[in-house]
Amino acid sequence: MNLIISTYLVLTSMGIFPGTGSEDLLTAAEVVERMKTELTCKWAKETVDTFKAGSPEQEITGVACTFMATVDVLKQAAELGCNLVITHEPTYYNHLDNKDLLKNDKVYAAKQAIIEENNLVVFRFHDHWHRTKPDGIYVGMIDKLEWRPYLIEGKRNVFELSGLTLAEVTDHMKKVFPEAIIRVIGDPDLVIEKAAFSAGAPGSTAHIRWLQREEINLVVIGEAPEWESLAYVNDASQAGLSKAMIILGHTVSEEAGMEYCATWMSSFIKEVPVHFIAAGDPFHQ
Secondary structure (H helix, E strand, O other), X not given: XXXXXXXXXXXXXXXXXXXXXXXXXXXXXXXXXHHHHHOOOOOOOOOXXXXXXXXXXXXXXXXXXXXXXXXXXXXXXXXXXXXXXXXXXXXXXXXXXXXXXXXXXXXXXXHHHHHHHOOOEEEEOOHHHHHOOOOHHHHXXXXXXXXXXXXXXXXXXXXXXXXXXXXXXXXXXHHHOOOOOOEEEOOOOOEEEEEEEEOOOOOHHHHHHHHHOOOEEEEEEOXXXXXXXXXXXXXXXXXXXXXXXXXXXXXXXXXXXXXXXXXHHHOOOOOOOXXXXXXXXXXXX
């Protein structure tokens, strides 16, 4: 008997949860429908925000929000008694969670075994968490960065950091994200005027457009190909044009947004516990 089933039976015997089929238990589909009503944006017909594993009709014993449904995250969800995992990024290694490449794949089989043994349901929550206002990822990340006091009024992600050097901003990032491998391009002594924060991987075009703005001389990003916006800012710095970039990594640049997602969901999902589980930076020194 797996952990989720045994935990559910114990709680049922204690009278904490009624028997199977009770109206007091939410299904995974009902949780998602409730999420939709709390968003400020309409639900798109074409979206990656769909169920990736398990049955939408599965009754839910707990919800786990995470940046990515890794093997370790799935195991932790089961240990916490959570059988619905809300993940921001793909479960199966590509944007559309296409499994064609994974036929007879040992990694896929190992992951599926954990999902099936623990009756887990996985739902991706990416497009609409970014589209709701304010963007849920940015709400969580700005607080994590401790930059809300510096946010320019009326702007989503531009900050007034006049007087701080690139080295000082970098030191702050290292304190906020002590486990992360943070990379920096630019003169450490550069005095930062305004900085833009660009979570995840919106593309190098977006990064370059921020850097082209005269008043912005630092962009903090998730990730990008090294031969695109990273090369652009490197050339700018070498040409003496007072531009810099801090690369946090995709996970580090968005994970706090899913921690905020757990807080957000806790405000309207009261029937079961809602937890945040960190996927963590996948890189090591």
